[in-house]
Amino acid sequence: MRELKDKIRTFVVENFLFGNNENLEDTTSFLEEGIIDSTGVLELVTFIEEEFSITVEDEELIPENLDSICNVTAYLEKKI
Amino acid sequence: MNFDLDILQINPAEETKKVADFVTNQVYKVFRRRGVVVGISGGIDSAVMTAIAVRALGKENVIGLILTEKESNPVSKLYASTYAEALGIEWREIDITPTVESVGCYHWRDEYIKNLIPDYNSDCKYNITLPTDLLDRNAYNFYVLQVKLPDGTIKKKRLNFESFRTITAFASIKIRSRMIHLYWEAERRNLVVAGTTNRTEFILGDFCKYGDGGTDIEALSHLYKDQIYQLAGYLGVPAEIVERTPSPDTFSLPVSDQEFYFRIPFDKLDLLLFAWEHRISSSKTSGVLSLSEDAVNRVFRDFTTKNRATDHLREMAHTLS
Numbered sequence: 001m002r003e004l005k006d007k008i009r010t011f012v013v014e015n016f017l018f019g020n021n022e023n024l025e026d027t028t029s030f031l032e033e034g035i036i037d038s039t040g041v042l043e044l045v046t047f048i049e050e051e052f053s054i055t056v057e058d059e060e061l062i063p064e065n066l067d068s069i070c071n072v073t074a075y076l077e078k079k080i
Numbered sequence: 081m082n083f084d085l086d087i088l089q090i091n092p093a094e095e096t097k098k099v100a101d102f103v104t105n106q107v108y109k110v111f112r113r114r115g116v117v118v119g120i121s122g123g124i125d126s127a128v129m130t131a132i133a134v135r136a137l138g139k140e141n142v143i144g145l146i147l148t149e150k151e152s153n154p155v156s157k158l159y160a161s162t163y164a165e166a167l168g169i170e171w172r173e174i175d176i177t178p179t180v181e182s183v184g185c186y187h188w189r190d191e192y193i194k195n196l197i198p199d200y201n202s203d204c205k206y207n208i209t210l211p212t213d214l215l216d217r218n219a220y221n222f223y224v225l226q227v228k229l230p231d232g233t234i235k236k237k238r239l240n241f242e243s244f245r246t247i248t249a250f251a252s253i254k255i256r257s258r259m260i261h262l263y264w265e266a267e268r269r270n271l272v273v274a275g276t277t278n279r280t281e282f283i284l285g286d287f288c289k290y291g292d293g294g295t296d297i298e299a300l301s302h303l304y305k306d307q308i309y310q311l312a313g314y315l316g317v318p319a320e321i322v323e324r325t326p327s328p329d330t331f332s333l334p335v336s337d338q339e340f341y342f343r344i345p346f347d348k349l350d351l352l353l354f355a356w357e358h359r360i361s362s363s364k365t366s367g368v369l370s371l372s373e374d375a376v377n378r379v380f381r382d383f384t385t386k387n388r389a390t391d392h393l394r395e396m397a398h399t400l401s
Contacts, residue, residue: 031381037389038221038382042241045222058211058238061220 001073008072011047016040026069041066048072054079083360083368088306088350092314095307099299100136106297107137107272115141116274117265119258119292120171121329122146122159124312124321125276129300131315133274134167144171145265147258149180151205151332159321166318179257189250196243197227197235204229207331207340208239208247214343214382215375221343221382223247228333251330255291263294272296280305280350283357284383285390286341293393304350344379352376356383 005026013021016035023033030036036044044066045056054076056065065075107113116133120126133142144164148157157173164171180186186202194200205228210221223239225247239247259273266273275295277287282301287293300308305326312322326337326346342349348369355365355376362376369376 031385034385034388038385039244039389040241041220042222042239042244046240046242058222058224059219061222062218063220064218066220 001077004073004076005069007051008048008069008076011044011051012036012069015043015047024069026073028068029063030067031063044072048076052076052080081358081360083355083358083364085351085368087354088304090303090307090310092311095303095311096132096135096314099132103133103136103274103297103299106299107141111272111296113266113272114270115143115272116297117143117145117262117269117271118274118276119147119262120144120160120164121276122153122156122163122321123276123324123326123329124317125278125300125308126160127163127317127321128308128311128315129274129276130164130167130169131317132299132311134169139168140170142167142169143265143269143271144169145262146171146173147176147261148173149175149254149257150177151330153327153329153334155320155324156329159318159324163318163321174261176254176257176261179260180254183253185250185253189247192243192246192250193225193227196225196237196239199229199235200227205331205333207333207335208244209335209339210341210343212338212343214378215345215348215371218374218378226333251328252288252291254330255288256294259291259294266296274299275301277301278305278308279303280342280353282394283353284342284386285393286337287393289393304353305346306350343382352379353383356380 012035013019013024017024031038048054049056064071066072107116115137118126118130118133120130130142130144146157146160161171190202193206207226208223209226210223211219223244225237225239227235229235262273265271273296275292275298277292277298278300279302281287309322327334328337328340338345344352351369362373362380366373366376
């Protein structure tokens with residue numbers, strides 16, 4: 001789980017926070033904090049599909065699965 | 081603050097005068113031009129803008145351009161020209177297809193879509209849509225490319241970030257091409273380009289930077305779509321325009337504004353937007369609109385992200401000073 005979380009955190013920090021790791025907790029909501037907007041989440045989806053060789057189904061494109069580092073990690077643990 | 085189902089009701093006569101006075105002041109005193117040019121689409125916003133401009137400036141000082149393109153809905157020209165004739169304004173149809181083609185776009189666009197859906201060819205029609213059930217379900221704004229084959233079969237593919245950006249960038253070329261022709265007309269004839277963006281579109285960012293957002297004045301951008309309908313009724317805009325489903329009319333396969341951008345039925349959209357803008361609590365909003373609080377919170381979050389993501393559309397270019 002630690003490794004999953006670290007990969008997701010690294011991606012988010014590099015691509016949406018441009019290296020600024022401050023204030024990004026594992027439970028920080030990407031949407032509410034304006035880190036990733038509702039369309040920008042597609043970048044995150046492309047990343048996790050390619051990095052972890054999974055397919056994110058349409059019905060899985062929900063904040064419960066993708067709106068924080070914790071949510072993404074939990075989602076991936078079910079999928080992988 | 082008070083919030084009820086009638087909160088968006090306006091006095092159409094007073095509002096028409098207010099908008100007309102704004103247009104008159106802007107055209108004659110601020111810009112010092114002789115009139116306006118309006119891109120008339122056959123839709124309700126441009127119909128209302130044109131009608132008010134005629135009241136403000138006189139029909140001889142209002143020019144309508146019908147900016148069609150090979151993939152436009154044919155009713156756009158029919159409705160626009162019929163109403164322009166009824167208003168007695170000078171109008172002209174300009175086919176913007178060569179302008180779009182000059183950027184080399186259609187062939188490139190077709191090749192790109194074919195890579196996504198191999199059955200696609202230039203005889204197919206396509207659009208992109210969002211899930212339209214934001215009130216019922218919590219889901220991100222992911223676009224689906226829909227291709228209608230000549231035999232009527234619909235093929236679909238969810239767009240990733242890169243393909244979404246690419247397809248909307250192509251669509252924006254059409255919208256910016258319209259702007260080019262409006263300014264060509266305006267500058268050589270000493271006119272002001274009157275935009276037709278309403279408040280719902282303005283706040284949520286449903287317009288194209290330097291496209292339909294590239295204008296001199298936006299006389300309707302303080303009015304919610306619902307209020308545009310109220311004005312249309314007062315101004316006598318023809319029923320076929322009023323009843324027409326609002327659409328961006330930039331894709332060869334028709335798509336409504338709800339399917340393309342808003343994801344909420346119009347009878348709820350503006351009231352929810354008003355509530356969000358005026359910080360009405362989700363509990364109060366849900367009671368007035370007979371929606372669940374979860375649904376209202378989902379919508380409020382969607383509005384916040386859309387508004388935030390489109391701030392740049394409402395700003396001047398960023399500078400150092």
